[in-house]
Amino acid sequence: MNINKKCVIAAFACILPLAAFAQIEGNTDINTDSNTDNKTTVKAFRHLDLSITAGTTGLGIDIATPICKEVQIRAGFSFMPHISTKMHFGIESGRFDEDGNWVTTNLDNMIDKLESFTGYRVDKTIDMIGIPTFYNFNLLVDVFPFHNKHWHFTGGFYLGPSKIAKAYNTTADMPSLLAVSIYNNIYDKIVNYEPIIGDYYLDPDYEDKILEYGRMGIHMGDYSDGTPYFMVPGDNSMVKAKIRANSFKPYVGFGYGGRLIPKEDKFMVSFDCGAMFWGGTPEIITHDGTNLAKDVVNIRGKVGDYVDVISKFKVYPVINVRFSWRIF
Numbered sequence: 001m002n003i004n005k006k007c008v009i010a011a012f013a014c015i016l017p018l019a020a021f022a023q024i025e026g027n028t029d030i031n032t033d034s035n036t037d038n039k040t041t042v043k044a045f046r047h048l049d050l051s052i053t054a055g056t057t058g059l060g061i062d063i064a065t066p067i068c069k070e071v072q073i074r075a076g077f078s079f080m081p082h083i084s085t086k087m088h089f090g091i092e093s094g095r096f097d098e099d100g101n102w103v104t105t106n107l108d109n110m111i112d113k114l115e116s117f118t119g120y121r122v123d124k125t126i127d128m129i130g131i132p133t134f135y136n137f138n139l140l141v142d143v144f145p146f147h148n149k150h151w152h153f154t155g156g157f158y159l160g161p162s163k164i165a166k167a168y169n170t171t172a173d174m175p176s177l178l179a180v181s182i183y184n185n186i187y188d189k190i191v192n193y194e195p196i197i198g199d200y201y202l203d204p205d206y207e208d209k210i211l212e213y214g215r216m217g218i219h220m221g222d223y224s225d226g227t228p229y230f231m232v233p234g235d236n237s238m239v240k241a242k243i244r245a246n247s248f249k250p251y252v253g254f255g256y257g258g259r260l261i262p263k264e265d266k267f268m269v270s271f272d273c274g275a276m277f278w279g280g281t282p283e284i285i286t287h288d289g290t291n292l293a294k295d296v297v298n299i300r301g302k303v304g305d306y307v308d309v310i311s312k313f314k315v316y317p318v319i320n321v322r323f324s325w326r327i328f
Contacts (some may be wrong), residue, residue: 048328049268055319057158075140093216106213126176152256159249243310268323
């Protein structure tokens with residue numbers, strides 16, 4: 001079943017029973033004053049509230065309307081501002097010896113050889129920019145079980161793209177990554193006894209030096225068997241990663257609300273707290289298909305801190321504040 005079908009089914013599952021309940025409640029008189037016998041009729045969709053939201057789901061907007069005196073339904077959209085984070089990676093070099101052990105080699109020697117061969121000098125540090133791409137539509141149902149109508153319980157879902165963040169190298173580091181790609185291509189051809197260009201082979205002494213130096217890459221961490229994971233530039237000489245979660249994310253939570261201005265019912269403020277179920281640990285996929293959250297351990301630097309934090313959140317915590325204005 002695709003996402004659109006899930007969305008439609010969930011929407012109808014939320015709305016239809018409530019609409020039926022509202023039909024009954026809308027025709028029922030309720031006592032608005034415990035000290036009198038005055039009665040008034042509560043009708044469904046009698047109000048429409050417009051809200052702006054801010055919190056862990058980002059900035060957003062929604063509209064809400066009552067289904068009956070105990071239930072309201074709201075729909076909205078939220079997005080995470082594109083606030084970038086810079087991460088630093090060190091270029092390293094190494095090779096496997098005859099016993100299959102990883103040997104770290106002298107990067108400076110490799111950089112000098114590469115510069116003499118290509119004219120490019122590799123920067124030892126590569127910067128990547130991380131940007132959230134997190135936005136969602138939502139359909140939520142609030143239930144007010146208490147007489148004062150301040151506390152509410154909420155159920156529903158969020159729906160958005162599966163890619164919730166991305167990271168890629170800075171433009172300033174593209175020449176360095178291009179040089180790394182050129183060097184690794186030369187190294188691979190020497191290992192496979194292939195000519196460098198056409199039928200041209202490098203001088204054997206030069207080839208021996210390159211084989212001794214090994215390959216260049218970013219030592220991100222290690223595989224579970226202890227083998228180092230070296231991230232090397234992809235086909236376009238870039239290094240990239242993306243974080244993915246489920247597109248369809250059920251939500252449950254609770255909240256509290258009241259007047260923003262005393263004795264003024266037109267402006268309200270409320271708080272929501274709950275959990276968005278985004279499908280367990282998100283995937284952090286590099287351009288070569290490696291899942292950093294699952295396949296790699298001992299991840300270095302700030303990226304390792306981010307991966308550790310993301311891996312701990314099997315659900316996404318939601319804490320939002322809503323400022324509402326009653327349109328009618």
